[in-house]
Amino acid sequence: MTDAQETAAASSLRTTGGAPPDDGGSADSGAPTPLLEPREGIPPVIADEASLAEVIAAFAAGTGPVAVDAERASGYRYGQRAYLVQLRREGAGTALIDPVGCPDLSALGEALSGVEWVLHAATQDLPCLREIGMVPTRLFDTELAGRLAGFPRVGLGAMVEGVLGFVLEKGHSAVDWSTRPLPDPWLRYAALDVELLVDLRDALEKELDRQGKLDWARQEFDAIASAPPAEPRKDPWRRTSGMHKVRRRRQLGVVRELWQTRDRIAQRRDVSPGKVLSDAAIVEAALSLPVNVQALAALNGFGHRMGRRQLEQWQAAVDRAKELSESQLPQPGQPVAGPPPPRAWADKDPVAAARLSAARAAVSALAEELNMPQENLIAPDAVRRVCWEPPAADEEAVAGALTSYGARPWQVEQVAPVLAAALSGQDA
Numbered sequence: 001m002t003d004a005q006e007t008a009a010a011s012s013l014r015t016t017g018g019a020p021p022d023d024g025g026s027a028d029s030g031a032p033t034p035l036l037e038p039r040e041g042i043p044p045v046i047a048d049e050a051s052l053a054e055v056i057a058a059f060a061a062g063t064g065p066v067a068v069d070a071e072r073a074s075g076y077r078y079g080q081r082a083y084l085v086q087l088r089r090e091g092a093g094t095a096l097i098d099p100v101g102c103p104d105l106s107a108l109g110e111a112l113s114g115v116e117w118v119l120h121a122a123t124q125d126l127p128c129l130r131e132i133g134m135v136p137t138r139l140f141d142t143e144l145a146g147r148l149a150g151f152p153r154v155g156l157g158a159m160v161e162g163v164l165g166f167v168l169e170k171g172h173s174a175v176d177w178s179t180r181p182l183p184d185p186w187l188r189y190a191a192l193d194v195e196l197l198v199d200l201r202d203a204l205e206k207e208l209d210r211q212g213k214l215d216w217a218r219q220e221f222d223a224i225a226s227a228p229p230a231e232p233r234k235d236p237w238r239r240t241s242g243m244h245k246v247r248r249r250r251q252l253g254v255v256r257e258l259w260q261t262r263d264r265i266a267q268r269r270d271v272s273p274g275k276v277l278s279d280a281a282i283v284e285a286a287l288s289l290p291v292n293v294q295a296l297a298a299l300n301g302f303g304h305r306m307g308r309r310q311l312e313q314w315q316a317a318v319d320r321a322k323e324l325s326e327s328q329l330p331q332p333g334q335p336v337a338g339p340p341p342p343r344a345w346a347d348k349d350p351v352a353a354a355r356l357s358a359a360r361a362a363v364s365a366l367a368e369e370l371n372m373p374q375e376n377l378i379a380p381d382a383v384r385r386v387c388w389e390p391p392a393a394d395e396e397a398v399a400g401a402l403t404s405y406g407a408r409p410w411q412v413e414q415v416a417p418v419l420a421a422a423l424s425g426q427d428a
């Protein structure tokens with residue numbers, strides 16, 4: 001009996017059978033069923049090469065799609081590495097793999113090459129999976145599928161409850177997954193996250209097909225699977241929370257120096273940067289420009305619990321920024337590639353601002369008609385670029401522009417006509 005058949009036998013699948021369920025939850029009147037235990041119990045954690053080889057053989061011999069999930073230690077450790085990988089496939093059951101004990105899972109990735117991977121919010125997990133050698137060639141993203149199908153809530157728990165009628169426990173989603181050994185309740189939670197993922201995929205595929213959106217979804221999934229790794233972010237220190245308060249270049253230099261010092265310490269200690277020094281403290285020091293350790297200690301975030309040595313290292317960072325020449329100080333804003341922020345359009349180019357207003361209204365109406373979020377219908381940046389430097393106001397030219405900005409064929413087919421009409425009306 002397949003996973004889907006077993007689930008159906010326990011409690012009939014609550015597929016949408018029409019429109020996606022509303023915020024009320026499940027698609028029929030029955031109360032959702034708590035999912036308390038994995039079907040085969042909590043599997044042992046795989047943490048050595050011999051056990052990993054057995055898992056690879058089992059999953060290579062399995063059939064159908066493979067459910068994949070990963071747990072990170074965001075907020076606890078430096079970076080976004082995976083600390084647990086969960087998989088489930090028909091014929092192989094569920095596996096929990098410890099990437100600390102088995103840091104190279106490329107052989108598992110190769111064994112599953114060509115197999116469809118089912119993930120929820122794939123773009124969150126793919127970077128950490130890539131780091132350990134697991135890269136899908138085909139995938140199905142259940143969160144994105146839910147968005148395209150028009151579900152109002154697309155978290156895994158909400159989707160499993162609304163579509164399949166089961167309640168997943170989410171109490172351990174924000175725990176420190178670098179903890180060893182991992183407690184049984186956490187492992188149970190992790191195993192349950194992939195327990196019904198393929199069932200959810202099957203139900204969503206039917207719903208997307210019913211709505212005529214299945215090919216659209218496949219184009220989106222292919223785009224995710226084929227996307228290269230993201231480029232390192234330029235000047236990541238500029239994303240410090242509260243940066244909008246920092247105006248002067250000398251203060252920006254302090255933010256940069258403190259951020260970089262914090263990052264080096266966090267990386268060396270393998271802890272989340274926020275546990276070393278808060279963003280609020282960085283901004284406070286930048287605004288105050290303390291003259292010595294005593295002045296620094298009086299600021300929020302540098303309180304009495306911080307030792308003298310720590311205070312001295314932060315004050316040294318502030319002093320380094322103070323000593324920079326004018327040419328070494330950062331500029332107030334990052335160079336903007338493409339159009340300026342929309343809030344500046346009315347002053348810079350009122351005609352372009354009118355085009356953008358008309359285009360946004362047209363895209364919003366189309367998204368409502370198709371029952372999906374605007375950002376999934378077309379990237380807002382693509383709309384802005386078309387409106388800032390518009391092509392000829394005809395469908396073919398707009399389609400070419402959207403394609404050049406990365407829009408998928410289904411998006412171009414849907415959006416180009418309404419954008420061309422909006423641009424034509426404004427240009428007239």
